[in-house]
Amino acid sequence: MFFCFQATLRRAHKYYKNEFPWHILAACTQVVLLAVTLTCSARAVSLPAWYLNPPQSDEQALYGAGEGSNFQEARHAALNAIAEEISVTITSKMERRENLSQNNSTSSYDKQVNQRLTAEIQKIRFNNAEVVMNEATGGKVYVLVSVDRAALAESQKAELERKLAATDELYKSSKNDPIYRKFQKLKSIDGEKAGILSLVAIMQGLDGSYDLAPVRAKLQAYARDFLAIKDKVVVHVQSDGSMPQIKDALEAAFAAESIKVSATAPSRNPDALVVRYTAELQNREVYSSKMSKLSVTVKTQAGSGDIVATNRIESNGSSLTDFDKAAAAAVAAFAKRVREVGAVNIIGLN
Structure with missing residues (x-):
């Protein structure tokens, strides 16, 4: 024709x-x-009906459909669809809870879950995934995957219990430690809290009958102990006599992080930390500009005499007129760097 x-x-x-x-x-x-x-x-290419309208997930299984240029790619896409469904289910529950509750502790819990939820869901290993249907058409591969809900819940429960056991062991090991080691361990536990709460949320998304109350109670107890230890820590900054501005910057950083600062050297206080620093200032002129490089070595010592940490911080400043202004700019840059890194981290309480 x-x-x-x-x-x-x-x-x-x-x-x-x-x-x-x-x-x-x-x-x-x-x-x-x-x-x-x-x-x-x-x-003319017709897609499989089960791909266009996959089965709805139920109490027994989760379903996901995916496509790809090969079988593995399509299977991966189908498992991602299941992971996305789990995420949406959890997020929807949190949104409903937020709308119904004015409880600040519940809101705080949900915020911590959101911080790590995506990362924890991406770690899920769908070891019991089963390919129900697969078809190659039009240069693409289409796959329908099912995951046994109960088996997945059991595997997530095992992972949660493993993390809780490790956290509990770390907590118990801190009982007889000096205060700075207790602080380090409890701070580490506090950092793991969001991940544990995310695993709990995943468990609830898979098994609505899972009781999160015991886990939350345990984490709250850890948090209270961490705040109590933090309240006991006292820091005394000892100047080398050369640049008192460094002492001022460090003390301001500790105060900003709610760490007590003692103006006098501690006497017989096992919870006190002495922070000593040495400062070196180098000046040079470059094309009529005044340049200052500040190097500060911070050494932290516990009441027992143990060296907790030694850190070196460098900063720079410049001025078109004189070296005093360049040095002041270098000190300001030092103070900013301390805030960025965190005073607690600089003295080894991390």
Whole structure:
């Protein structure tokens, strides 16, 4: 049919070649016909019904459909769909709880879960995943995967219990430690809290009957102990006598992080930490600009005499007029760096 149409165009061109540019019309027509042909070919590929309308997840299993250029890619996409469903279920529950409750502790709990939820869901290993259907069509592979809900809940419960056991062991080991080691361990536990709460949320998303109250009670007890230890820590900053501005910057940083600062050297206080620093200031002139480089070594010592940490912080400052302003800029940069790193981290309480 196409060739007959083309022949007709040639005859029309022969008779009317001086009246109308039929060769342009012929070329355009060929392009249109080719586009129509390709479109029809694309529409001819029919996707599997189970991919377009996969089974709904229920109390027994979770379902996910995926596509890819090969089987592994399609299976991975299907498992990602299941992970996304778990995430949406948990997020929806938290949103409903937020709308129904004005409890600040509940809101705080949900915020901590949100911080780590995506990361924890991505860690899920769907070891019991089963490929229910798969089909290759139109250069693509389509896969339908099911995951046994109870088996997945059991594996997540085992992971949660493993983390709780490790946390409990770390907590118990801190009982007879000096205060700085207790602080370090309890701070580490506090950092793991969001991950543990996210695992609890995943458990609830898979098994609505799971009771999170005991886990939350245990984590709250750890948090109270951490605050109590933090309240006991006292820091005394001892200057080397060269740059008192460094002492001021350190003390301000400790105060900002709610760490008590003692103006006098501690006497017989096992909870006190002595922070000593040495500062070195180097000045140089570069193309008429005054440049200052400040190097500060901070050493922290416990009341027992143990060296808790030694850190070195460098900062720079410049001025177009004099070295005093360049040095002041370097000190300001030092104070900013301390705030960024965290005074608690600089003295080794991390």
